[in-house]
Amino acid sequence: MPNLVYVSREKNKNFPHRFKAGALNSLLRVSAVMTNAPIVLTQDCDMYSNDPQTLKRVLCYISDPLTRPRLGYIQFPQRYHGVNKDDTYGGEVLRLFVVNAVGMDGLQGPNNFGSGCFFLRRAFFGGPTSMLQPEIQELRPDCVVKKPITAPSVIELAHHMAGCNYENDTKWGFQMGFMYGSLVEDYFTGYRLQCEGWKSIFCHPSRPAFLGDVPICLNDAVSQTKRWVIGLLEVNFSKYSPMFFGAQCMGFVMGLCYAHSGLWAILSIPIIIYSFLPQIALLNGVYLFPEVTDPWFLLYVFLFLGAYGQDCYDFILFGSTYKRWWNDQRMWLIKGLSSYPFGLVEYIIKQLGIATTQGFNVTSKVQDDEQTKRYDQGLMEFGIHSPLFVPFTTASIVNLFALIIGMFRLLNDSSLEKLFGQMFIAGFGVLNSWPVYEAxxxxxxxxxxxxxxxxISICFALVLCGGAFIVL
Structure with missing residues (x-):
């Protein structure tokens, strides 16, 4: 029968980035002492197995002599139960966990998502052609364990290796095991393994291999993304930057794939510009876009329809629905005005040496009956005040002001050809902001x-709209 071993490990405030990666490395060492099994599964605590055939699929890949020499891990997509009909918060993250992963699977393989991933233990000890030597023989991936896990010597060694300070002055977390230095240890670890020459496989069966919970509160959804953003920036602006270090190790295309996922925060800049600048200009009678009859206007039409059409097509292609896609793009805009800029600012502050409150916080999955009922109805859950809510609420108010003023200008014989571009953007913002107005x-x-x-949001909106007359 399988053995279930529970490992409780202390946290050390001196190493905040080791909270999860350090715990994983501790489990990696303890399991090596007890069984040293060649396959390691990482799984979030709120996820469970949904398909008994999963392990058989994994063994088929590992047993293939063509893939085994360089195979580092097999990644299953993160899928969730309890998601409401239209996925109000875009909790499935289909674009990241499925669409992008399928594309990367045609190259060197998908990134590690942190859960639902089967690693070959050998991959944690150097590249396919060279193996790092652990500090003791028992940790070598080719070591055969001959003692039972209940043997006193095994238990004593396991206790020693589970300690938070065991790996001080060792290669753990820097050259071996799960990587330190980022709040997103899964992204960083998968990236480093592929830089060393390991390949990965994306296994996406029709029946989800694992299922878990999603946040059903807006604050949890945007706070989780903010933590991801900070961790991704820590990797992308380190000496292991995908555009430089990654491109040299894996090739330009794979480096670009990792950079695309890791630079979410930069998207906040164009999103903020398009959320405020055209609207404020419209309030002041300044026209930023070409007239509808100008051939250059077709370029804006092509970019908008091309980007949104491609994104919608990807969602439908992978079995989602139009309404889920619409909610996902809405959440992308909300995060672009909350999680992304807050994460970017917090990262910059941290790099300047100013203390912040950010640490590794597990996303709350605690639910009450009323909150669950509202989620099932498709209502956005605000409930508490959060600074993360202020920017997109302010943008919602400014867009509504701009649309109303634009209509008045149109009634006063203003040319629709001049107003159309900015009124369309303001109207699109108002349409996306309906849950905000409702709340x-x-x-x-x-x-x-x-x-x-x-x-607070109304005050900011009035300042922006009133200040625009002075600036413009």
Whole structure:
């Protein structure tokens, strides 16, 4: 029968980035002492196995003599149960966990998602053609364990290796095991393994191999993404930058794939510009886009329809629905005005040596009946005041002001050809902001927008709209 061994490990505040990666390395060493099994599965605590055929699929890949020499891990997509009909918060993250992974599978393989991943233990000890030597023989991936796991010597050694300070002055976390230096240890570890020459495989069966929970509260969703953003920036602006170090080790295309995933925060700049600048210009009668009859206007039409059409096509191609795609792109805009810029600012502050409160915080999955009911109804859950809510709430108000003023200008014989571009962007912003307006005005449940958030956002909106007359 299988053995279940629970390992409890202390946290050391001096090594905040070792909280999860350090625990994984501790488990890696303890399992080596007890069984040294050649296959290691990483799984989040809120996920469970959904298909008994999963291990058989994994063994088929590992047994293939053509793939085994350089195979580092097999990654299954993260899939979730309990997602409401239209996936209000884009919790499936289909673009990252499926669409991009399928594309990377045609190259050197997908990244590690942190859960639902089967590693070959050998991959944690150097590249396919060379193996690093651990500090003791028992940790070598080719060591055969002959003692039972209940042997006193095995238990004593396991306790020693599980300690938080065991790996001080060793290669663990830097050359061996799961990598330190980032809040997203899964992204960093998979990336480093592929830089060493290991390949990965994306296994996407029709029946999900594993299922887990998704955040059903907006604050949890954007806070989780903010943590990811900070961790991704830590990797992309380190000496292991995918565009330089990664491109040299894996090739330009794979380096670009990792950089594309790792530079989410940079997207906040164009999103913020398009959320405020055209609208403020419209309020002041300044026209930024070509007239509808100008041939250059077709370029903007092509870019908008091309980008959104391709994104929608990808969602439909992988079995999603139009409404889920719409909610996902809405959440992308919300995160672009909250998680991305907050994560970017916090990363910059951290690099300047200023202390921040960010650490590794597990996303809350605690639910109450009323919150679950609102989630099932497709209502966005605000409930508490958060600074993360202020930017996109402010943008919602500014877009509404701009659309109303644009309509008044249109009624006063202004040319639609001049106004159309900016009115379309403002109208698109208003359409995406409907859940925000609903939470501000129409709702009375506990998930409505807090008065404090509304007041602060209105003040910012008035400053932006009023200040625009002075600037422009």
């Amino acid at each position: 501000m005005i129409l709702r009375s449940d506990k998930g409505k927008m807090p008065v404090k958030t509304i007041f």
